[in-house]
Amino acid sequence: MTEIDDTDRALLRAMQEDATRSSAALAALVGLSQPVAWRRIRRLEDAGVIAGRRLDLDLDALGFGVTVFLGVKLATKGRVALPDFERALGAIPEIQTVEHVLGLYDYRLRVVARDLADFERLLRRRIMTLPGVGEVEANVLLSEERRPGPL
Incomplete structure (x- = not known):
C-alpha cells in the first residue's frame, strides 16, 4: 500500500x-x-491511487431521461462463466455500471435509456437475451439527491 x-x-x-x-x-x-x-x-x-479522470456528462441534456437500476440473478451459475457474462454486458453501451454483488442478486446494473419504452426494448431485446439471465428486478431512479463527493 x-x-x-x-x-x-x-x-x-x-x-x-x-x-x-x-x-x-x-x-x-x-x-x-x-x-x-x-x-x-x-x-x-x-501506485494506482488515482485510477483515472472522468468527464461527468448531463444525461438529460444528451437525451437519456431514464435511469434504471437492475438487479440480475443468474439462472445457471455453474454453466455461465462470470467473465463471459460481464463481457456481454460490456457490449451494451446503455449499461453504465456493472457491479458484481453479494446478496439477493448477483449483479447490479445502472442502465440509461431515452424513455421507458426505450428501456423496455433494451431490457427485452438485449439484457434478457443474455446467456444465464434468470430473475431481473428494475428500480427506476426518480431523483438523485446526493452525488459522490470527496472521501
Whole structure:
C-alpha cells in the first residue's frame, strides 16, 4: 500500500473537486511548487491511487431521461462463466455500471435509456437475451439527491 500523507490527501481532494486543474493550480492550492505537485500526482497515478479522470456528462441534456437500476440473478451459475457474462454486458453501451454483488442478486446494473419504452426494448431485446439471465428486478431512479463527493 502506498503511503499517503496530508499533502497527498489535499491534492486528491482538490482533484476530486475539479480534475481539470493543472498541476500548477493544484500546487498553489496545497502550498507546493509545481514540479513537486506533479511528482506527487504522478506517484499516486503509478501506485494506482488515482485510477483515472472522468468527464461527468448531463444525461438529460444528451437525451437519456431514464435511469434504471437492475438487479440480475443468474439462472445457471455453474454453466455461465462470470467473465463471459460481464463481457456481454460490456457490449451494451446503455449499461453504465456493472457491479458484481453479494446478496439477493448477483449483479447490479445502472442502465440509461431515452424513455421507458426505450428501456423496455433494451431490457427485452438485449439484457434478457443474455446467456444465464434468470430473475431481473428494475428500480427506476426518480431523483438523485446526493452525488459522490470527496472521501
